[in-house]
Amino acid sequence: MSSENLTRDEARRRASFLSTDAYEIRLDLTTDERTFRTETTLRFDATEARETFLDLIAEEVHEIELNGELLPDPASRFDGARVRLPALAEGANTVRVLATGRYMNTGEGLHRFVDPVDDEVYLYTQFEVSDARRMFACFEQPDLKATYQLTVTAPDHWRVISNAPTPEPSAAGEGTATWTFSPTERMSTYLVALIAGNYQGGTGEVTARDGRTIPMGVFARASLAEHVDAQNVIDVTKAGIDFYEQAFDQDFPFRKYDQVFVPEYNMGAMENPGAITYVESYVFRSDVADAVRERRDLTILHELAHMWFGDLVTMRWWDDLWLNESFAEYASTLASAEVTRWDDAWTTFALSEKSWAYQQDQLPSTHPIVADMVDLEAVETNFDGITYAKGASVLRQLVAYVGREEFFAGVRAYFAKHAWGNTELRDLLTELEATSGRDLTRWAQLWLQRSGVNTLAPVIEHDADGAVSRFAIRQTAPAEHPVLRPHRLQVGGFSLQDGKLVRTETLELDVDGELTEVPELAGRRADLWLLNDGDLTYTKVRLDADSLAVAMEHLRDLEDPLARTLLWSAAWDMVRDAELPSRRFQQLVLANLTGESSSSSVVRTLLQQLESVAGPYAAAEERAGRTEQAADAVWALAQEAEAGSDTQLQLLESFARLARTTEHRSTLEGLLGGGIALPGREIDTDLRWKLVISLAVLGGIDAAGIDEQLAADDTQSGRKHALTARAALPTEVAKAKAWRRTVEKDTLANESVTAVVQGFRRVTDETLIAPYRPRYFEEISRIWAERSNEIATRLVSGYFPHSYGGQGVLDAADQWLADSEDAPFGLRRIIIEGRDTVARQERVRAADVE
Numbered sequence: 001m002s003s004e005n006l007t008r009d010e011a012r013r014r015a016s017f018l019s020t021d022a023y024e025i026r027l028d029l030t031t032d033e034r035t036f037r038t039e040t041t042l043r044f045d046a047t048e049a050r051e052t053f054l055d056l057i058a059e060e061v062h063e064i065e066l067n068g069e070l071l072p073d074p075a076s077r078f079d080g081a082r083v084r085l086p087a088l089a090e091g092a093n094t095v096r097v098l099a100t101g102r103y104m105n106t107g108e109g110l111h112r113f114v115d116p117v118d119d120e121v122y123l124y125t126q127f128e129v130s131d132a133r134r135m136f137a138c139f140e141q142p143d144l145k146a147t148y149q150l151t152v153t154a155p156d157h158w159r160v161i162s163n164a165p166t167p168e169p170s171a172a173g174e175g176t177a178t179w180t181f182s183p184t185e186r187m188s189t190y191l192v193a194l195i196a197g198n199y200q201g202g203t204g205e206v207t208a209r210d211g212r213t214i215p216m217g218v219f220a221r222a223s224l225a226e227h228v229d230a231q232n233v234i235d236v237t238k239a240g241i242d243f244y245e246q247a248f249d250q251d252f253p254f255r256k257y258d259q260v261f262v263p264e265y266n267m268g269a270m271e272n273p274g275a276i277t278y279v280e281s282y283v284f285r286s287d288v289a290d291a292v293r294e295r296r297d298l299t300i301l302h303e304l305a306h307m308w309f310g311d312l313v314t315m316r317w318w319d320d321l322w323l324n325e326s327f328a329e330y331a332s333t334l335a336s337a338e339v340t341r342w343d344d345a346w347t348t349f350a351l352s353e354k355s356w357a358y359q360q361d362q363l364p365s366t367h368p369i370v371a372d373m374v375d376l377e378a379v380e381t382n383f384d385g386i387t388y389a390k391g392a393s394v395l396r397q398l399v400a401y402v403g404r405e406e407f408f409a410g411v412r413a414y415f416a417k418h419a420w421g422n423t424e425l426r427d428l429l430t431e432l433e434a435t436s437g438r439d440l441t442r443w444a445q446l447w448l449q450r451s452g453v454n455t456l457a458p459v460i461e462h463d464a465d466g467a468v469s470r471f472a473i474r475q476t477a478p479a480e481h482p483v484l485r486p487h488r489l490q491v492g493g494f495s496l497q498d499g500k501l502v503r504t505e506t507l508e509l510d511v512d513g514e515l516t517e518v519p520e521l522a523g524r525r526a527d528l529w530l531l532n533d534g535d536l537t538y539t540k541v542r543l544d545a546d547s548l549a550v551a552m553e554h555l556r557d558l559e560d561p562l563a564r565t566l567l568w569s570a571a572w573d574m575v576r577d578a579e580l581p582s583r584r585f586q587q588l589v590l591a592n593l594t595g596e597s598s599s600s601s602v603v604r605t606l607l608q609q610l611e612s613v614a615g616p617y618a619a620a621e622e623r624a625g626r627t628e629q630a631a632d633a634v635w636a637l638a639q640e641a642e643a644g645s646d647t648q649l650q651l652l653e654s655f656a657r658l659a660r661t662t663e664h665r666s667t668l669e670g671l672l673g674g675g676i677a678l679p680g681r682e683i684d685t686d687l688r689w690k691l692v693i694s695l696a697v698l699g700g701i702d703a704a705g706i707d708e709q710l711a712a713d714d715t716q717s718g719r720k721h722a723l724t725a726r727a728a729l730p731t732e733v734a735k736a737k738a739w740r741r742t743v744e745k746d747t748l749a750n751e752s753v754t755a756v757v758q759g760f761r762r763v764t765d766e767t768l769i770a771p772y773r774p775r776y777f778e779e780i781s782r783i784w785a786e787r788s789n790e791i792a793t794r795l796v797s798g799y800f801p802h803s804y805g806g807q808g809v810l811d812a813a814d815q816w817l818a819d820s821e822d823a824p825f826g827l828r829r830i831i832i833e834g835r836d837t838v839a840r841q842e843r844v845r846a847a848d849v850e
Contacts, residue, residue: 004081006055006130007375008317011141014052018139020044020146022183025136029123029154029196030176031100035059036110038101040137044146046088054083055133055140056099057109063098083137097137105749106788107266109134110194113749115263117223117715121155122197124262124277126270129318129379132189142188143316143422149183154196159219161195163187163274165256185254185273186420188314193272195260198222202230206238208252209245220261220283223715227285233259236297239339240304244331249412250419253312259300263716264751266790267383269299271306271328278303285717286686290600290646294342301332301340313415316422318373321382322448323423326369326391329353333392344561348601350535351565353389355605358540358573360385361453362478363836365829369394369448370425380789381826386451393538394447400488400536401443402436409435443486452481456489456511456531457542471521473511473531487511491518492533492563493526494550501528501550501558528554533563540573541566552588556595565602572609575617576840578847582613586626589613590633594640597647607634607654614658616803616841619848624660631658635667644680652678653687656694660764665698685713689721696728697762703729720755727759735760735769742795743779750790757798766803773801773809777816784827796827800834802841809838 021043028037038058046052061078064071067089071077077084083097103112103123109131113122125135133140150162156177160166163184169177184192201219208214216237218230237259241252254274265279282296309331310324333353336345360366365381369391373379399407410432418427425448429440454477461470473491475484493505505524509516528547532539543551551558551567558564571588574580589610596602614630615623638651652671659668670676671683672691683691692709695701703726710722727738738760742753763769776799784792801809813835817828 003079004057004130005375005377006140008319008373011143011317014139015141015143017048017050018044018046018052018144020139020144023136023138023146023148024151025148026151027135027153027194029152033112034103036101036103037098038136039096039098041094041096042137042139042146043092043094044139044144046090046093049087049090051087052085054085054095054097054137055081055130056083056097056137057081057131057134058099058101061097061099063096065096067094081133095137099137101135104134104788105264106790107264107750108788108790111262111264113263113716115221115223115716116719120198120222122199122221122263124195124260124265125193125272126266126277127190127192128270129190130376132192135192135194138189140189141317142190142314145186145188145314145420145422147183147186148192150181150194151178152181152194152196153178157198158196159199161193161199161217161219161258161260161275163191163193163254163272165215165274187273187311191272191311191314193270193275193277195219195258195262195275195277199260200225201228202234204230204234204238206234206241206252206257208241210251212251212255214241214252214254215256217256217258218260219258220280221263224261224280224283224285227283228261229284232297233300236300236340237304240301240332240335243335243339244305244308247331247408247411248308248415250308250312250415253307253419259303264749266750269303271303271310271324273307273311276303280716286684287649287682288686289604289650291348291604291650294336294345294348294601297340297342298332298336298345301335302328305331305335308415312420313418314422316424318376318379318382319371320424321371321373321379322369322387322391323425323428325383325387326395329388329392330395344599346535347562347565347599349392350562351569351602351605354393354535354538355569355572356385357389357393357538358453359576361390361451362576363833364480365833366451366481368451377824377826380793381829390453390538396535397447397488397537398432398443401486402432402438402440406436407432446483446485450481450483452478452483453538453540454483454485454487455540455542456487458491458529458531458544458547459515460529460544460546466525468521468524471518471524471529473516473518475511475514475516484513487532487537487539489531489537489539490533491521492530493521493524494528494530494558494563495525496527496550496554496557499557501554503533503560503563506533530563530566532566535562535566541570542574543567543570552584555588556592561599561602564596568602568606575613575844578843580847582617582844582848583622583626586610586613586618586630590630590637594637594647597642597645600646600650603647603650607650610634611654611657617844617848619845620806622848627658627660628664631655631660631664634658635664638678641678642680643678648678648681649687652681653690656690659694659698665695665700668695668698669700686717686721689713689718689725693721693725693728693759693762696725696759697730697764699730701725720751723752723755724759724762727756728762730763730765730768732768735772739772739775743783743799746787746791750794753791753794754798757794761798761803763803769801772799773812776801777812780816780827780831781820781823784824789826793826793830796830797834800830802834802837806838806842810835810842813838 024041026039061074064074130140160179164181169179172178199219200222204216206214218233220228259276261278261280261283269278305328309327315323336342413431459472463469490508494501495504528550531541575585614626618626635655641648706725738756
């Protein structure tokens with residue numbers, strides 16, 4: 001095992017006799033384009049005179065000094081990932097390490113980017129899970145908290161941001177300056193942040209509950225700054241701070257709050273205390289759907305919730321990552337629904353987030369919410385739909401189970417007891433049990449420590465007059481995870497009245513075990529019965545035959561948007577489980593999509609699902625026709641949509657993705673050239689690129705045409721779009737070049753790698769890329785060994801042959817897994833998940849018959 005892969009046992013042993021006090025970190029960012037100078041002084045205590053090690057990934061270690069003594073031959077103590085220290089002194093210790101660090105272009109550690117617009121250099125850090133060691137020597141584990149004092153030398157026109165308030169710089173030489181930050185609050189290494197460059201934007205402030213003025217900044221690269229909606233970001237943040245302070249009974253924990261949109265970012269955002277980083281796609285230089293705006297606001301609230309869940313109180317080890325992510329996901333959705341304009345946030349959550357959770361929970365790689373994170377490699381794989389969406393769903397069920405007031409009373413007690421410390425599952429349960437009066441041991445075992453999703457189905461019998469004579473709820477579990485759980489939920493009954501489906505019955509109850517009788521509904525009537533009405537629990541739901549028929553016929557007549565979304569979810573689950581032919585779901589979407597125009601996020605999800613049932617979920621012999629039909633229908637709906645509307649934009653974008661025929665290509669050419677127009681719709685920069693990429697797939701534009709489009713938008717976004725368009729060209733030469741640039745060469749930055757992979761996969765003739773299937777399985781072990789975790793994951797996941805799957809892919813995956821039993825867990829997991837996705841596609845296709 002590589003020494004980079006710290007194990008949980010190693011971390012526990014180190015924490016058993018060490019406690020950290022303070023880091024002083026000096027960085028010189030003016031050395032050269034590839035490296036920087038890093039000097040770390042760490043003060044800590046030891047209860048035993050034992051040897052230990054620091055974590056550091058660097059080009060070279062120049063000096064190691066322990067308790068005032070320079071250690072000889074520092075290179076011999078450094079293996080590329082760890083710095084070995086001799087026996088420590090009992091009591092106080094001080095270690096200093098001077099090293100040369102390396103900038104990254106993978107989004108890990110200290111990332112360096114050059115803006116093609118103005119050649120300005122931009123830096124930012126991304127340390128979660130274990131990449132603080134790429135910038136400074138440290139004990140890289142979350143339970144050894146400390147304060148951090150940074151001193152940074154950089155070009156004097158830069159803005160330099162860290163967790164502590166930015167000080168006034170002092171001159172350090174010609175064109176350079178030094179920023180000496182004050183020490184931070186106590187926090188974990190992975191939360192340290194440095195963002196530096198010519199970032200521009202806006203500022204504001206908020207008054208915290210305790211009367212402090214919290215300064216705020218919202219920044220992006222200078223070339224993007226005009227598109228930053230700083231005031232919206234600040235307004236959402238202010239509303240969130242007020243909501244969380246009241247809900248958690250804890251004042252905002254930090255001294256300032258900067259939010260920075262950074263280039264070539266690997267994820268949506270990162271909760272560095274007082275220095276949040278976001279992906280640049282949240283800076284809207286063109287029109288976007290409200291679904292994207294809602295997602296950005298939710299992300300703002302998610303990262304803000306982390307200031308309490310994760311930063312103020314942090315998990316002891318990564319087993320309890322859910323204490324960070326599940327809580328932030330739940331709290332941000334709650335805040336979004338209650339203090340922003342997105343008052344239907346739980347509807348969005350039900351259709352998009354929970355769909356992610358259900359999908360992840362049915363993979364062979366599923367795991368409990370409280371996962372067994374034996375080492376850092378295991379941690380890297382678990383930022384997934386279980387840790388985020390399932391965890392948040394289960395917390396919502398917990399709130400229903402114990403009561404909202406009791407739940408938040410327990411959360412307040414938890415923060416009061418553990419502020420600035422580290423916790424485990426038991427610490428939270430102790431407080432919730434005290435405030436709710438419930439023993440949560442069994443609940444936690446079934447919901448947090450066991451995998452899998454249950455299915456609830458109604459058992460309904462009627463008397464001669466059509467009234468319910470018996471109503472029961474049957475609970476089942478998959479054979480791989482035979483766990484039946486307690487559920488607090490609602491049953492809703494809906495009746496057709498004047499052409500509308502109206503809720504006429506509601507009952508809240510506890511469901512437990514295999515069969516739960518519901519005598520309270522005897523004698524009641526409804527045309528449609530819906531289990532989990534209100535979406536309080538985490539479960540798949542089935543409809544009885546009569547209710548399913550009513551839902552398929554009258555879905556748009558149901559006025560309650562959350563109930564309607566739950567019916568969409570039930571139908572989608574049935575498709576994925578090969579219980580409902582995908583052709584029927586395609587018909588359902590096309591017949592009812594316009595009835596969802598009030599929710600941009602619902603429209604977005606349904607269009608994605610439409611593209612799945614018309615493509616990989618369609619029977620092979622009908623796929624081309626189904627895709628053509630879907631494209632024609634979506635284009636017709638786009639022409640009928642309200643001028644300039646959100647729905648019109650989403651329909652147009654979906655049409656571009658579905659386009660397959662010569663007629664579709666002509667339509668795209670007309671839209672791009674101006675010969676065809678939709679009322680109120682400007683073909684702005686990013687929409688133009690979407691049309692260009694779709695034309696490239698269809699052979700409607702060549703490399704020279706792509707170059708012309710790039711000349712008009714030679715920006716970072718434009719260059720990424722051009723990479724995708726070139727890789728999407730339907731020629732063997734284009735596919736070979738894309739493969740060579742990403743798989744055989746290692747020069748592209750993270751986002752550029754993904755841009756090429758996405759273009760490579762865009763084909764209408766799958767035989768064009770089928771020859772790469774054997775090459776894929778031949779190359780992936782080398783890729784995993786040679787590339788960083790982030791780049792390897794992007795390549796292995798991105799190139800898995802889902803779209804041209806079938807039995808051949810299943811056989812190839814099985815053979816690779818059999819031959820590679822000793823391959824790293826993260827690599828095997830991607831292949832196992834990819835194989836399962838293809839196997840599910842095969843089952844769904846087989847069910848797609850009359």
